[in-house]
Amino acid sequence: MARSPAPRGTRAATLSDVARLAGVSVATASKALNGRNHVHAQTRERVLEAAAQLSFSPNSLARGLLAGRTGTVGLLTSDLVGRFSLPILMGAEDAFGAGQVSVFLCDARGDAIRERHHVRALLSRRVDGLIVVGSSTDPRPPLADSVDVPVVYAYAPSEDPEDLSIVPDNVGAGRMAVEHLLACGRTRIAHISGDRHYSAARDRVEGARAALEEAGVPLVGQVAYGTWEEGWGRAAAGMLLDRDPDVDAVLCGSDQVARGVLDTLRDRGRRVPDDVAVMGFDNWEVMTSGARPHLTSVDMNLEDLGRTAARALFESLDTEHGKGVRTVQCRVVPRGSTVPDA
Amino acid sequence: MARSPAPRGTRAATLSDVARLAGVSVATASKALNGRNHVHAQTRERVLEAAAQLSFSPNSLARGLLAGRTGTVGLLTSDLVGRFSLPILMGAEDAFGAGQVSVFLCDARGDAIRERHHVRALLSRRVDGLIVVGSSTDPRPPLADSVDVPVVYAYAPSEDPEDLSIVPDNVGAGRMAVEHLLACGRTRIAHISGDRHYSAARDRVEGARAALEEAGVPLVGQVAYGTWEEGWGRAAAGMLLDRDPDVDAVLCGSDQVARGVLDTLRDRGRRVPDDVAVMGFDNWEVMTSGARPHLTSVDMNLEDLGRTAARALFESLDTEHGKGVRTVQCRVVPRGSTVPDA
DNA sequence: AAAGCGACCGAAAACCTTTTCGGTACGTTC
DNA sequence: GAACGTACCGAAAAGGTTTTCGGTCGCTTT
Numbered sequence: 001m002a003r004s005p006a007p008r009g010t011r012a013a014t015l016s017d018v019a020r021l022a023g024v025s026v027a028t029a030s031k032a033l034n035g036r037n038h039v040h041a042q043t044r045e046r047v048l049e050a051a052a053q054l055s056f057s058p059n060s061l062a063r064g065l066l067a068g069r070t071g072t073v074g075l076l077t078s079d080l081v082g083r084f085s086l087p088i089l090m091g092a093e094d095a096f097g098a099g100q101v102s103v104f105l106c107d108a109r110g111d112a113i114r115e116r117h118h119v120r121a122l123l124s125r126r127v128d129g130l131i132v133v134g135s136s137t138d139p140r141p142p143l144a145d146s147v148d149v150p151v152v153y154a155y156a157p158s159e160d161p162e163d164l165s166i167v168p169d170n171v172g173a174g175r176m177a178v179e180h181l182l183a184c185g186r187t188r189i190a191h192i193s194g195d196r197h198y199s200a201a202r203d204r205v206e207g208a209r210a211a212l213e214e215a216g217v218p219l220v221g222q223v224a225y226g227t228w229e230e231g232w233g234r235a236a237a238g239m240l241l242d243r244d245p246d247v248d249a250v251l252c253g254s255d256q257v258a259r260g261v262l263d264t265l266r267d268r269g270r271r272v273p274d275d276v277a278v279m280g281f282d283n284w285e286v287m288t289s290g291a292r293p294h295l296t297s298v299d300m301n302l303e304d305l306g307r308t309a310a311r312a313l314f315e316s317l318d319t320e321h322g323k324g325v326r327t328v329q330c331r332v333v334p335r336g337s338t339v340p341d342a
Numbered sequence: 343m344a345r346s347p348a349p350r351g352t353r354a355a356t357l358s359d360v361a362r363l364a365g366v367s368v369a370t371a372s373k374a375l376n377g378r379n380h381v382h383a384q385t386r387e388r389v390l391e392a393a394a395q396l397s398f399s400p401n402s403l404a405r406g407l408l409a410g411r412t413g414t415v416g417l418l419t420s421d422l423v424g425r426f427s428l429p430i431l432m433g434a435e436d437a438f439g440a441g442q443v444s445v446f447l448c449d450a451r452g453d454a455i456r457e458r459h460h461v462r463a464l465l466s467r468r469v470d471g472l473i474v475v476g477s478s479t480d481p482r483p484p485l486a487d488s489v490d491v492p493v494v495y496a497y498a499p500s501e502d503p504e505d506l507s508i509v510p511d512n513v514g515a516g517r518m519a520v521e522h523l524l525a526c527g528r529t530r531i532a533h534i535s536g537d538r539h540y541s542a543a544r545d546r547v548e549g550a551r552a553a554l555e556e557a558g559v560p561l562v563g564q565v566a567y568g569t570w571e572e573g574w575g576r577a578a579a580g581m582l583l584d585r586d587p588d589v590d591a592v593l594c595g596s597d598q599v600a601r602g603v604l605d606t607l608r609d610r611g612r613r614v615p616d617d618v619a620v621m622g623f624d625n626w627e628v629m630t631s632g633a634r635p636h637l638t639s640v641d642m643n644l645e646d647l648g649r650t651a652a653r654a655l656f657e658s659l660d661t662e663h664g665k666g667v668r669t670v671q672c673r674v675v676p677r678g679s680t681v682p683d684a
Numbered sequence: 685a686a687a688g689c690g691a692c693c694g695a696a697a698a699c700c701t702t703t704t705c706g707g708t709a710c711g712t713t714c
Numbered sequence: 715g716a717a718c719g720t721a722c723c724g725a726a727a728a729g730g731t732t733t734t735c736g737g738t739c740g741c742t743t744t
Contacts, residue, residue: 024693024694025693025694025695026694027693027694027695027696028692028693028694031693038691038692038693039692039693040691040692040693043692043693062699064699065698065699065700065701066698066699067699068699
């Protein structure tokens with residue numbers, strides 16, 4: 001616990017201090033510390049030593065002021081409580097982190113006023129770019145302010161097709177899910193979806209339908225839309241079993257819905273996966289691993305999405321800014337609810 | 343969609359630009375925009391107009407460089423995926439947000455090297471302070487680097503008693519939980535806790551014990567330690583019912599454990615809350631509202647904790663830095679698993 | 685020995701804002 | 715008419731870093 005050689009209140013060491021201690025000019029000190037040439041090796045050594053002794057840390061503000069680039073980006077999210085922003089944020093931090101970029105986090109909480117306020121503040125801090133993370137995959141209006149730095153929309157695409165958006169491939173996810181169930185030998189597949197007002201729900205349905213059609217396998221019953229909650233899963237599963245007792249697989253709109261479905265199946269004495277296979281979307285660990293048996297799910301690769309967004313932003317700094325909506329692939333994570341021994 | 347009056351590549355307007363357009367000096371422009379006096383009302387008007395026309399946004403870097411304060415703080419978390427950092431972060435953002443403070447978010451992912459790296463970067467950016475959020479309530483080592491700005495530890499206290507830490511009152515939480523169960527008329531209370539290696543688990547047990555002793559009510563069986571997962575809850579509940587079939591309340595170490603306990607109770611035909619009351623800790627919405635019936639839980643008031651940490655940091659900027667461990671009160675949120683009609 | 689060259693170093697400008705202090709102009713008072 | 719006060723405005727410095735360009739010194743070449 002080596003505490004404070006630089007006690008509170010002591011002004012942080014500046015480059016001048018280092019230069020003075022090393023007996024050189026600030027210019028030389030700067031060059032020495034930044035590894036530029038035209039500095040004698042021995043001089044460089046002296047400077048480095050002086051810097052270490054003063055625990056010199058260059059002032060990024062001054063540097064940014066001069067360079068016109070700050071090495072910061074703003075991450076504007078709409079709901080932090082939601083579990084989608086987080087992995088994206090992690091991925092973005094990951095992609096940036098290796099380099100010299102720091103992330104300003106702002107939560108607008110779905111409030112347009114607050115959003116503008118945050119955008120203003122971020123621009124005032126001269127961020128090099130912005131990532132806007134939506135709370136659902138439904139398109140959202142673009143930023144109200146005119147912004148002279150690149151912006152990437154993540155998870156929720158911008159309504160403006162001129163903007164660049166990175167979103168999960170929900171259609172592909174639906175398709176993958178059905179393909180997995182078919183690969184497990186299921187042929188009487190039902191789909192209990194989530195909230196029909198969300199494009200995520202509709203897209204997954206679309207993908208699932210397409211895969212079923214291609215395989216020539218009919219869907220059992222109608223797609224059931226409801227909410228994203230466990231209660232809906234329980235209720236919908238009850239109705240499904242009454243109507244189509246010979247169903248052998250249930251694709252669920254989310255892991256939560258799947259948990260509800262599992263509960264009802266258990267109550268009704270159906271064995272999973274022997275009698276009925278069940279799978280969900282989102283691959284939310286606490287849901288999948290708490291389930292009996294562990295729940296097969298489609299992972300949205302959100303960290304990957306975050307990384308992609310961050311990289312897209314980075315590219316926009318130098319080259320021309322891209323536009324349009326790009327999708328990130330999902331992946332099936334098989335567990336005991338579809339595969340007996342998993 | 344009023345886009346880009348300031349197209350990409352155009353240098354952002356500076357105060358000189360505004361001054362030139364308004365026909366005044368930069369000094370006057372600055373005073374006008376910052377509402378200082380000694381500026382003629384009419385002149386001020388001209389400046390404001392010019393600023394609006396150029397959509398001028400003052401450069402926080404230059405301002406911070408001069409003022410010695412940046413209006414930024416670093417929020418260093420150990421695991422972003424964990425659900426504890428988030429509400430704290432929200433609370434902190436909340437407390438800061440009203441003012442002029444922006445938050446740098448860094449995730450060290452439990453890696454000391456990465457943590458140092460982030461601390462360095464943050465100091466280089468001249469943050470005014472740091473909040474360090476731990477991933478469990480167990481004490482953590484203080485920051486390795488010597489830091490000349492105030493630091494507040496949140497959720498996980500620092501091992502160094504000279505540091506200032508803000509943590510949830512887990513002992514109080516345990517006490518409150520038992521008091522709630524007693525108030526519900528329960529007298530045969532068992533406690534299925536979580537992972538004994540976590541001080542959160544032990545503290546809650548301690549509080550629960552104290553409350554039971556004060557009421558003169560004995561605990562049914564021994565405190566059962568295990569993991570934080572649903573599976574443990576299911577298993578432990580099975581053993582409990584075999585050993586003490588006449589139990590009328592189960593206090594669980596977490597909401598996840600409680601979910602498992604509820605499952606087993608249901609499998610064994612016990613009605614909740616009629617036969618057995620169940621409650622958990624953390625008040626994790628997705629767990630409590632998905633349960634049958636909805637789960638009573640103790641909320642750790644993490645947003646409050648975050649706000650408190652932020653405020654403590656703010657106070658440290660001006661006045662002397664506090665020290666020691668401060669706790670934040672928890673609160674019971676009663677639902678159907680303990681109260682019949684809730 | 686003079687000229688030239690390479691290696692290294694330092695002075696100064698630039699980035700943008702805020703604040704201090706000196707200056708101007710005008711109206712007021714004796 | 716002169717001295718003074720007030721209200722307003724502008725020049726300049728400060729904050730810390732990077733980069734450019736000019737300068738010095740010692741060594742080599744002819």
